[in-house]
Amino acid sequence: MKSEMDRREFIKASVMAGAVAAFGLFSPAAGFGKGGKEMMTIKAKPVTSGVAEGEALVSRMPISFTGGMDPSTGVIREPGHDLEGQSVAGKILVFPNGKGSTTGCWQYYAAYKRGVAPVGIINVMAEGVVVVGAIIAHTPMVQQMERNPLECIKTGDHVKIDADKGLVFVTPAS
Amino acid sequence: MQLTEHERGMLSGKYGQGVKQAMEILTAYGDCNNAGRMIPITSVHIAGNYPVLLDEGIEWLENIAAGGTKVKVLTTVNPEMYDFEQADALDVPTFYRERQKKIDDAFKSMGITLNYTCHHYLVGNVPRFGDHIAWASSGSQVFANSIIGARSNRDGDHVAIAAAITGVIPEWGLHITENRRGDVLVDLGKLDLKKYGNTEYKTLGWLFGRLLGAKNPVVANLPPDIDMENVKGIMYTMTVTGGAGLVHFVGITPEAPTVEAAFHGKSPRHPDIVITQKEVDKAFKEISSAKHDKLDLVIFGCPHCTIRDVQHIVDLLDGRKVHKDTRFWICTSRWVKTLSERMGLLEKLQASGGHMVCDTAPCAGPYWYLKKQGVQVMAINSAKANYYAHGLCGMETWFGSTEACVESAISGKWEGPR
Numbered sequence: 067m068k069s070e071m072d073r074r075e076f077i078k079a080s081v082m083a084g085a086v087a088a089f090g091l092f093s094p095a096a097g098f099g100k101g102g103k104e105m106m107t108i109k110a111k112p113v114t115s116g117v118a119e120g121e122a123l124v125s126r127m128p129i130s131f132t133g134g135m136d137p138s139t140g141v142i143r144e145p146g147h148d149l150e151g152q153s154v155a156g157k158i159l160v161f162p163n164g165k166g167s168t169t170g171c172w173q174y175y176a177a178y179k180r181g182v183a184p185v186g187i188i189n190v191m192a193e194g195v196v197v198v199g200a201i202i203a204h205t206p207m208v209q210q211m212e213r214n215p216l217e218c219i220k221t222g223d224h225v226k227i228d229a230d231k232g233l234v235f236v237t238p239a240s
Numbered sequence: 241m242q243l244t245e246h247e248r249g250m251l252s253g254k255y256g257q258g259v260k261q262a263m264e265i266l267t268a269y270g271d272c273n274n275a276g277r278m279i280p281i282t283s284v285h286i287a288g289n290y291p292v293l294l295d296e297g298i299e300w301l302e303n304i305a306a307g308g309t310k311v312k313v314l315t316t317v318n319p320e321m322y323d324f325e326q327a328d329a330l331d332v333p334t335f336y337r338e339r340q341k342k343i344d345d346a347f348k349s350m351g352i353t354l355n356y357t358c359h360h361y362l363v364g365n366v367p368r369f370g371d372h373i374a375w376a377s378s379g380s381q382v383f384a385n386s387i388i389g390a391r392s393n394r395d396g397d398h399v400a401i402a403a404a405i406t407g408v409i410p411e412w413g414l415h416i417t418e419n420r421r422g423d424v425l426v427d428l429g430k431l432d433l434k435k436y437g438n439t440e441y442k443t444l445g446w447l448f449g450r451l452l453g454a455k456n457p458v459v460a461n462l463p464p465d466i467d468m469e470n471v472k473g474i475m476y477t478m479t480v481t482g483g484a485g486l487v488h489f490v491g492i493t494p495e496a497p498t499v500e501a502a503f504h505g506k507s508p509r510h511p512d513i514v515i516t517q518k519e520v521d522k523a524f525k526e527i528s529s530a531k532h533d534k535l536d537l538v539i540f541g542c543p544h545c546t547i548r549d550v551q552h553i554v555d556l557l558d559g560r561k562v563h564k565d566t567r568f569w570i571c572t573s574r575w576v577k578t579l580s581e582r583m584g585l586l587e588k589l590q591a592s593g594g595h596m597v598c599d600t601a602p603c604a605g606p607y608w609y610l611k612k613q614g615v616q617v618m619a620i621n622s623a624k625a626n627y628y629a630h631g632l633c634g635m636e637t638w639f640g641s642t643e644a645c646v647e648s649a650i651s652g653k654w655e656g657p658r
Contacts, residue, residue, distance in 0.1 A: 228472070
């Protein structure tokens with residue numbers, strides 16, 4: 067499947083340490099955001115609409131919402147996952163892409179209704195299950211940022227997603 | 241995406257809030273996958289079992305159904321948690337019955353056909369070659385692409401429901417001819433396939449998923465007279481360990497009369513994969529998860545048993561009684577149960593102490609209430625059901641042939657290879 071292949075290639079390319087080189091055209095606009103730290107503004111492709119902001123939670127691993135996350139607490143429970151034991155509730159969740167059962171959308175929706183879903187999602191490359199979850203739960207979501215989100219966003223950073231304009235604002239925590 | 245006037249009308253709310261919601265899902269999903277337009281579909285199949293939907297999912301369903309939302313094409317449903325006509329006999333908790341009734345009511349109001357089987361293509365939901373469809377059930381989706389030549393992506397339930405309501409789906413992925421081209425050749429030439437039975441083919445499927453991920457494999461050297469149940473064994477298992485949507489079985493798949501045709505006359509994108517018996521043997525050992533030998537349950541029907549499967553199991557029982565501490569379930573569609581009754585197979589099964597259970601299946605989570613009844617260790621002839629029963633419901637599972645499962649049911653402990 068061509069698009070699937072492209073997607074995997076893209077993810078591979080972006081996850082590589084030299085991601086900035088892969089996006090040679092990148093030049094984030096600098097400004098000052100919350101707390102006086104230098105804020106980056108980075109373009110991204112909108113997946114859904116709306117605006118969200120909060121603290122970033124960054125994973126370098128794909129996430130499955132069926133089995134991988136407790137829909138009552140938002141806690142990642144996949145053994146060996148780099149977010150194992152951490153809750154996605156209220157976070158701007160940054161991760162490469164979704165994986166696993168297509169029923170993940172139902173689990174994500176249940177988490178949203180129980181108030182433990184992320185407030186916003188940034189994927190390196192979006193995949194169907196997460197996309198549909200974000201659509202039905204009205205979660206602002208973007209993908210394909212001009213700079214690899216796994217490189218330029220750290221857990222704890224303050225992040226604002228404007229999925230209407232296709233912009234991500236990142237204020238480093240330190 | 242380019243939408244037609246009618247599609248724009250659906251998105252605007254002109255045809256009701258349910259249609260509007262459905263169109264919003266499809267346009268966002270299409271945009272994300274770089275689809276250029278919507279295309280009409282002819283068939284939809286969805287899952288609707290409570291452990292997947294949860295209470296919030298029921299609310300979502302009731303909400304999209306509100307105001308008289310109807311499906312536009314034939315839409316069927318996967319198995320649920322229990323047999324509706326044997327709920328008392330099987331001691332199904334009221335909690336689950338109440339929730340299932342809500343799901344049923346919402347589906348019924350939308351005009352969805354409540355067949356509750358994963359063999360929907362054996363009971364009337366049969367697309368034609370080249371049809372665009374939305375089947376949100378991984379095993380049958382691969383069957384549709386690979387055996388019928390209909391075109392379905394690995395859509396989730398929400399996309400499939402939205403497609404059923406609007407009658408269209410974004411054109412991307414396996415709906416497009418170019419994307420159906422084979423990616424990699426799988427060479428089975430080193431295996432002695434003459435000795436392969438259903439269990440070996442399912443084990444092969446387990447390995448396929450691991451090795452192939454979401455690539456479109458081209459499988460050469462299958463015996464020309466291979467039983468279709470063995471081909472299905474490969475397909476239904478490989479979707480557990482991988483994400484493939486289309487397998488080109490050379491000589492079987494309509495789009496793969498030859499290896500060259502499967503690759504659209506081009507070179508494979510990846511080096512050939514040669515499978516050895518050593519790898520298959522290793523894969524077999526990965527599947528079972530049980531630690532204890534004493535069996536609480538022997539269950540068949542993933543996918544739902546065909547009438548041939550029922551006949552085979554009853555023949556293997558040969559009038560013998562299953563162990564008093566071991567439950568023996570054959571899961572199938574209500575249609576096959578009717579046939580089994582007519583053919584005297586049901587009576588024989590019951591005389592041996594077995595049950596025929598409809599509307600539910602080994603992947604649909606009957607364990608949530610069976611566990612409370614003391615069922616913990618089970619045996620099944622499906623690697624797929626084995627994986628989900630263990631991974632989602634925490635059952636101890638043994639995987640083996642139909643023969644091994646029947647013999648184990650009689651002795652009450654696992655008798656198969658491990």
